[in-house]
Amino acid sequence: MLGYIQNYSILSFTKLIQKHSCKCSPVLTFTLPLYRYMGTLGSQVMCDNIPGLVNKQRQLCRQYPKVMQAIGAGMKDWISECQYQFRNHRWNCNTTARDHNLFGRLLIRSSREVAFVYAISSAGVVYTLAQACSQGELDSCSCDPTKKGSSQDAKGSFNWGGCSDHVEHAIRFSQAFVDAKERKERDARALMNLHNNRAGRKAVKRFMTLECKCHGVSGSCSVRTCWLAMADFRRTGDHLRKRYNGAVQVAVNQYGTGFTAAHTHFKRPSKNDLVYLEDSPDYCIRDHESGSMGTGGRVCNRTSRGVDGCEVMCCGRGYDTSRVSRTTKCECKFQWCCAVHCRDCHQQVDVHTCKGQT
Template identity: 45%
Template structure:
């Protein structure tokens, strides 16, 4: 692959090699291109793709699973078996991509996506913290979406959870509301998301890393779920209290996994085929921790080979000392300042009953962008 870099970069100095390289290029893509398609692509597709057609239209409609690119052989089989689940898988992937972009909106790497079937581009080739987070958050998104779809009665093979009564629940409170089915969501996600890695003939360090981070994402959903209770009675007397297990808002799960990203553990594969910390001074990672093997690129400058868009032109905060501050985000290159007119709602008043009326105000602000 190294011999192809000069041609990919347009700097070939030995024309005699050109015919050979042109023969090789169809098989090996230039660095930064040809990233393997991923099921993540489901998160970028419109919902109509995953809708199972009505019986009267089955004969002429394109099968749902044939419209989905990036699936492994096992995932394609699961798609055929659980076609009604694919809408939820897509919704979970969409949530995950949106949450990733929210969590990293002020960082040099802002979870940017590309217009191909890999979704995250060449960045996925690097076993970095960022890759670890993308695997964890997408797995969490699918668990969340499938668990809620069971609760809402959208899937034929599951319903409300039958999770047992918590031991510490008040003895007078009733356990039996329609809980989100985290058990089913966890198991289906493990089978679907992990299938490419688990079914591989030869387990590599990278595949083991991916499976670990997928599991950490699934466990985050379980960890953040909570018991929710509601009072029943005349005029709020609360003569009866019923309780059930409920998913946490996905933002809380994203916050939890972002903390795990910040404290991710650098690992390597040992002789027993297990991940261990590179630095023996640190404890081995737990199943809830994110792990990585490669250092992250700087993301300061545009570099297509590692999927970095750079930070030039990104808006920054001149007064902030955090990641969104112009000093850090602009990587020491400085920033440009220009005036901008902002329109926003103001002087809002509530009218009985029941609407809010606002004026539109304009103001001039300073906007700072990285050089």
């Protein structure tokens, strides 16, 4: 949902916010609460000034300003999850405030990294909205109203109670808002975005769990009250990272309605797979055209042979070593009752950082 093709959606709020705020770091820029500017400017003015929104998106923006606020407030969570998943990767989901969107020109490409960004952001919208509904923050939704009466699972019968996360509502709204532009385009890139958006939404629903509370004499579980709850967003992030690792390179079929595998030895993608159209850059050097920030200055692990190792991370350019002092808590002791006392221990450690391009 994000990108050069889609700066008309969530990230466009960020650009508009920059016009009404200080020039902050990328992190502060995309975590600024949108509701402050919604309240100052008014929802209609805000929505009318977001560049590139199609009519459907503008209509939803005006109609549900509090939903837009919730989405903006939740952006930091899925971006943080993206950065966690790729913290040891040459591409580390880095953001920039100097371009038209948080990911710069990276999103012009149709690479597997872009596939992940679309999927995790689509999942993030669903998660944020469902959570806001359950917490009573939105007038347009609440708990899942279909979870009433009694039901049963492998453990027996139970009564619906509590507050089940209304994921279906969040999925419907996300699909209407996020996919609106792509449904008007219907070219190869739009089909790719739609597929990955859907995979992200499905990932949130995949990890819904039934949580129950027991009622009965002496702690027995003769009667259960249950509700459906979303799992921690980390599980969605882990799942989509695995899908990134197994992403399928595709080409549009002869009818322009779907995909075929780009190579005969590749599997045909399922609805849960991430798909991409073109190869990724190697992300070794800073390249504005490809959106690569390079790995110069990145911390690497000298003893690792994995992607976080200095040989791989630094792309053979070598690395610099510096000795720094770190303070950690040590010799912690539990004292009755009830505190833990620790000493501050200082140690010198070597930090290895990749050399920049010459």
